[in-house]
Structures are given as C-alpha cells and as structure tokens.
Amino acid sequence: MKRYIKNILRGLVFFSIIGLTACTKFLDRAPEAEVSSTDAFINFINFQGYTEMLYSCVPDYTSATWACDWNMGDEVVHKDGGIWLDDIFDKGDYWGWTNSAWISWLDNGSVVTGAGDRGRGLWPNAWYAIRKANLGLENLDLLTDATQEEKDLIKGQLLFFRGWFHFELMSYWGGLPYINHVLSSNEKLELPRLSYQQLADSVARDFREAANLLPVDWDNTEAGKLTLGKNEQRITKITALGYLGKDYLYAGSPLMNKSSTGNATFNADYCQKAAAAFAELLKYVDSGATKVRLVDFSNYSNLFYSSGRNGAIPGYPETIFQSPVYSSWFLGCPWGPSSLFTEANIGGGYSSPNARFVENYGMANGLPIDDPQSGYDPADPWANRDPRFYHDIVIDGDQVIKGSAPADKEKYRYAALYNGGHSRNAQATGRTGYLLRKLTPMTANSIDNFPDNYMHLSYMRLADVYLMYSEAVLQGYGSATASYPGYMTAEEAFNKVRTRSGAGPVAQKYVADKDKFMGEIVRERAVELGFEGDFRFNDLRRWMLAGELKYREKTEVDFDRGADGKPINMKEKVILTRPFEPKDYWLPLKIDDVSLYPSFGQNPGW
Numbered sequence: 001m002k003r004y005i006k007n008i009l010r011g012l013v014f015f016s017i018i019g020l021t022a023c024t025k026f027l028d029r030a031p032e033a034e035v036s037s038t039d040a041f042i043n044f045i046n047f048q049g050y051t052e053m054l055y056s057c058v059p060d061y062t063s064a065t066w067a068c069d070w071n072m073g074d075e076v077v078h079k080d081g082g083i084w085l086d087d088i089f090d091k092g093d094y095w096g097w098t099n100s101a102w103i104s105w106l107d108n109g110s111v112v113t114g115a116g117d118r119g120r121g122l123w124p125n126a127w128y129a130i131r132k133a134n135l136g137l138e139n140l141d142l143l144t145d146a147t148q149e150e151k152d153l154i155k156g157q158l159l160f161f162r163g164w165f166h167f168e169l170m171s172y173w174g175g176l177p178y179i180n181h182v183l184s185s186n187e188k189l190e191l192p193r194l195s196y197q198q199l200a201d202s203v204a205r206d207f208r209e210a211a212n213l214l215p216v217d218w219d220n221t222e223a224g225k226l227t228l229g230k231n232e233q234r235i236t237k238i239t240a241l242g243y244l245g246k247d248y249l250y251a252g253s254p255l256m257n258k259s260s261t262g263n264a265t266f267n268a269d270y271c272q273k274a275a276a277a278f279a280e281l282l283k284y285v286d287s288g289a290t291k292v293r294l295v296d297f298s299n300y301s302n303l304f305y306s307s308g309r310n311g312a313i314p315g316y317p318e319t320i321f322q323s324p325v326y327s328s329w330f331l332g333c334p335w336g337p338s339s340l341f342t343e344a345n346i347g348g349g350y351s352s353p354n355a356r357f358v359e360n361y362g363m364a365n366g367l368p369i370d371d372p373q374s375g376y377d378p379a380d381p382w383a384n385r386d387p388r389f390y391h392d393i394v395i396d397g398d399q400v401i402k403g404s405a406p407a408d409k410e411k412y413r414y415a416a417l418y419n420g421g422h423s424r425n426a427q428a429t430g431r432t433g434y435l436l437r438k439l440t441p442m443t444a445n446s447i448d449n450f451p452d453n454y455m456h457l458s459y460m461r462l463a464d465v466y467l468m469y470s471e472a473v474l475q476g477y478g479s480a481t482a483s484y485p486g487y488m489t490a491e492e493a494f495n496k497v498r499t500r501s502g503a504g505p506v507a508q509k510y511v512a513d514k515d516k517f518m519g520e521i522v523r524e525r526a527v528e529l530g531f532e533g534d535f536r537f538n539d540l541r542r543w544m545l546a547g548e549l550k551y552r553e554k555t556e557v558d559f560d561r562g563a564d565g566k567p568i569n570m571k572e573k574v575i576l577t578r579p580f581e582p583k584d585y586w587l588p589l590k591i592d593d594v595s596l597y598p599s600f601g602q603n604p605g606w
Contacts, residue, residue: 041136041140044223047146048153057128066349067082067084068436069103071530074551075531076531079425079428085097092580092584094588106587108124108125126166129161133165137159138181159213163205163206167203175260176199177194189597190597200251210240214237216238217236218234242465243321248472252266255541256542272472282493322458351429361389367507368520379568388528393435403447404447440453457532466493473489479517494521558570588602
C-alpha cells in the first residue's frame with residue numbers, strides 16, 4: 001500500500017506550541033512549568049499533536065550509518081579494519097554501544113526528536129519518551145473537548161509507547177525500573193530495578209490496555225477519517241497485541257527466565273500468554289478486519305525498499321510497527337546498505353553476509369543443507385536453494401549491472417566473487433564470497449546511477465508474528481502439532497511463512513521432535529528476518545545461544561571458478577571469532593546512570 005513520507009509527522013506542528021523541554025539524561029527530573037495545559041491537552045487535535053511526538057522518538061536504526069551495523073548478531077562482517085558498532089562487538093567491546101562508538105543507534109548521547117534529524121539513540125530517547133507518555137497520561141482529565149473515541153485513541157497510544165520504550169530498553173539491558181508517573185523535582189530517586197519478568201508484567205498491562213482502547217484500523221474511526229488512507233503508521237490494536245505477545249514470549253525465553261528465576265529454560269506459562277496474544281492478533285488477519293497481511297513473494301522486495309520517487313514507504317501491508325520516516329539520507333546514496341559494492345562503483349559499502357550465516361538458507365524442498373535427504377550438493381552448492389537465498393544473496397556470476405557500461409567497466413556486469421575476482425575485496429564488500437542484495441535493488445551501482453532507492457525496515461511484521469506464535473505454542477503447549485486452544489498449530493503457523501516464499505514446508509521428521517522443530521524455528525527466523533535489524537541479535541541472546549562457537553565465528557568461503565562456472569576447491573575460513581562471556585548476554589549500563597542512586601545497580605559482571 002502506498003504511503004506518503006512524513007504523513008505521520010503532520011501533527012508535529014503543535015509541538016512548537018507546547019514548548020516542552022526535553023530531559024536529556026536518564027531519569028532527569030526537570031520542572032514542567034513550560035507546558036501549557038491549555039495548549040497541549042485541552043482538545044483532541046492538540047493532544048494528538050503532543051502524542052505524535054512519541055512516534056518521532058522511535059529510532060530509525062538504519063539511518064545512523066552507511067554500514068549495516070544495526071545487525072549486531074552474526075549476519076554480517078564488515079571490511080577489514082571496520083570501526084562500526086558490529087565491529088566493536090566483534091572485538092568483545094560491549095561498552096561500544098555508548099556514544100564512545102562514533103556511530104551507534106543505541107545511544108546518540110542526547111535526546112533527538114526533530115523531524116529532519118536521523119541520529120536518534122534508543123537509550124536517551126526512551127527515557128524521554130517514557131516521561132512524555134506519563135505526562136500525557138497524568139493530564140488526560142484535561143481533555144474535555146473530545147469524544148470518548150478520541151480520548152481512547154490518545155490514552156491507547158500513550159500506554160503503548162510507555163510499554164514499548166520500556167520493552168526496548170529491557171531487551172538489551174534486562175530488568176530496569178518501571179516508571180509509570182512523572183518524577184517530580186523533589187522526589188527521592190529510589191526506584192528499584194525489577195526482575196525481567198516483573199518488568200515484563202508491568203509492560204504487558206500497558207500493552208493489554210492499549211489493545212483494548214485502540215482500533216484495528218484508524219480509517220474506520222471518526223478521528224481517523226481526517227487522515228483517511230494515511231493512517232498506516234499509527235499504532236493500532238494489531239500493534240499493541242503484537243508487542244503484548246512479544247513481551248510475554250521474551251519473558252518466557254531462557255535468558256529472561258534465568259535472570260528472573262534462575263531456570264535457563266522456557267517458561268511455559270509466559271509462552272502460553274504469548275500464544276494467546278498472537279492468536280488474538282492473527283484472528284483479525286484471518287477475518288480480513290485489518291489491512292495487515294503477508295505479501296506475495298513476487299512483491300517480497302517491497303518489504304525492504306521502494307523507489308523514492310513514488311513516495312511509498314516499504315513494508316506495507318505486512319508491517320505491524322516501524323519508525324516514522326525522518327529523512328531520505330540514503331535515497332540514491334552510493335554508500336552502504338542502500339548500495340551494492342563492486343569495483344565499478346564509486347561508493348563505500350562495507351558489509352558482506354557472513355558465510356556461516358548464509359548456511360541457514362536451506363533447500364527449495366524445505367530441508368536444511370546438512371540434512372542427508374536435502375539433496376544439497378557440495379560440488380554445486382548454490383543450486384536448488386530456498387528462493388529467499390536468491391532474493392537475499394549475490395553469488396559468483398550473478399548479474400549486478402543492468403544498463404549499458406563503458407567498455408572498461410563491462411567486466412563488472414557480473415559478480416566475480418571467486419579468489420582473485422574483482423568483486424572480492426577485504427577492504428569493502430565481497431570479502432566473504434557473497435554480497436548482500438536483500439535490502440537494495442541490483443541497480444544500486446554507479447553504472448546504473450544509484451536510482452533513488454529508499455530503504456526502510458520494520459520493527460515488527462506479520463511473518464515475525466507467525467514465527468513467534470509458532471515458538472510460543474511449541475514451548476507453551478509442548479509440541480509442533482499443539483495449538484492455542486481452538487486455533488492453528490505451531491506447524492501451521494510456521495508453514496505460513498515458509499511456503500509464502502515457495503520453499504517446501506517443514507518436514508514431518510522435524511515436526512515430530514520438539515527440539516528439532518525448535519531448531520527449524522531458529523533457522524527459519526534467520527532466513528526470514530536476517531539483515532533486517534536486531535531480530536537475530538536478540539534471538540540468539542534470549543535463547544542463550546550467543547555464546548556458542550558456531551554463532552560467534554564469522555567466515556568466508558574461498559573458492560576458484562571452474563570451467564563450467566561452478567565453484568571448485570571451496571573451503572570455509574574463519575575471519576574472526578567474537579569473544580563472549582556470560583555477562584555479555586546483557587549490555588553494560590552507563591556508569592553515570594547506574595551511579596544516580598545505590599539501588600539502581602550495574603548489570604552482573606560489569
């Protein structure tokens with residue numbers, strides 16, 4: 001569905017009236033005397049303008065840099081000598097999330113909310129947004145010039161964002177204080193750090209109430225008719241239910257359960273609660289009550305990029321939540337994730353798919369490549385693979401230039417990723433024997449003139465929900481053939497995603513074994529959601545897999561090109577091994593912030 005850039009920000013003009021002073025450090029307690037309750041809260045239009053500033057606090061993690069450093073897991077490896085956040089983590093420096101790393105979407109050092117700014121940091125913006133949401137909630141009684149529907153819309157959005165920013169913080173830093181009121185200037189700081197599950201329960205209450213208050217589709221509300229057809233990025237019941245389920249699933253995951261109870265296994269009770277929330281959401285999809293649906297695989301690229309000229313924001317109608325559009329910095333840019341790098345390009349792309357990660361892409365029949373019955377042929381390793389392999393990954397010999405090239409550049413028309421090939425460059429991309437194409441059109445190169453490609457990724461999309469539902473049912477009810485009572489099985493939800501791509505469904509021998517089916521969920525989430533953000537980083541941590549060697553090694557494939565064009569003499573070579581200790585499951589907290597008061601405390605081991 002077409003979306004027009006910046007529609008979600010139309011209400012921000014009211015912020016200039018409000019004059020709210022930002023709290024630029026965690027738990028700063030500035031007076032609110034600057035806020036005029038008459039201007040900000042008295043009617044729906046003004047209050048909605050105030051509320052929409054919360055949307056502008058959500059980081060667009062892809063716009064902070066020209067390297068894919070938002071992929072902090074095992075998906076990518078940068079050029080030799082890279083200096084981005086992913087590189088810093090690869091060296092075992094988890095303090096690098098702070099602004100000492102010169103580019104980090106997790107921390108920009110100060111609050112950034114301006115419509116034209118792209119440097120938003122999660123840590124500062126989250127605390128500011130939580131305070132702003134609480135301020136709005138405490139002034140709801142001033143909203144007298146509004147219908148009940150309008151009051152519900154305001155309250156639902158405020159509750160969602162209070163829950164969402166807490167959820168994002170705890171995903172990286174673990175249990176934290178739950179702040180549900182505006183801290184006054186004379187209030188003693190003594191808010192305790194809650195266990196992960198305690199905080200998750202509080203966040204769940206926010207998401208549950210938000211879901212009760214918000215509509216499935218803003219276009220079907222009286223208030224939404226003012227922006228009819230331009231409401232897709234607004235928070236809905238679907239968004240709140242998605243995060244209610246994700247909050248419960250994370251709380252039930254081994255890392256979070258261990259940090260709360262000492263038991264490093266899935267918590268079935270939380271997983272059942274997650275399954276209930278996801279089932280409630282998916283029933284709206286089944287009934288057609290929401291515009292959200294899986295896109296056809298022929299339109300799969302529309303989830304990740306579009307032409308900036310047509311004004312469409314990628315992701316619809318599958319997206320459930322994404323940041324607003326802040327700038328078009330990458331529009332037609334010859335750097336990074338919005339371009340592919342070959343020697344024909346003038347640009348600075350630095351990210352290559354980790355060859356070890358690429359092994360997650362199975363065969364077209366749905367089997368993993370290490371299954372003896374998969375049909376995988378080491379002598380022809382890129383044949384008959386999952387269709388997403390060909391959508392996401394550039395292999396040796398792929399055409400990467402579309403238009404006419406000068407004679408001296410014609411050799412660059414096809415990728416040469418074999419040893420010594422012109423596309424193989426340890427100082428740029430191609431260093432692993434692969435290039436990344438999932439997020440960009442193949443015309444993003446200097447010969448095809450870097451068309452105005454616009455990349456925008458989602459925090460949550462429907463395929464993610466199907467896979468989370470599958471996992472929640474498996475771990476909550478004990479098998480792949482189990483279901484949330486009266487709804488689809490874990491296997492059926494899983495295959496919604498798998499078969500959408502044209503790959504075969506999960507094999508029955510994996511369905512029959514709970515652990516093997518979980519292994520397929522791990523692999524499927526890698527293939528479906530890889531390179532899109534920190535799905536993978538957070539998944540590996542919450543499953544307590546991040547410390548295993550297979551997920552810490554980043555590799556390349558060395559090979560020569562045979563006479564028939566197929567790779568020969570192929571071998572995997574380790575480029576680096578990421579250091580990892582048990583304390584690294586949670587990022588360290590800033591020293592200044594944990595020093596605010598004694599009961600706040602640093603994460604264990606730091």
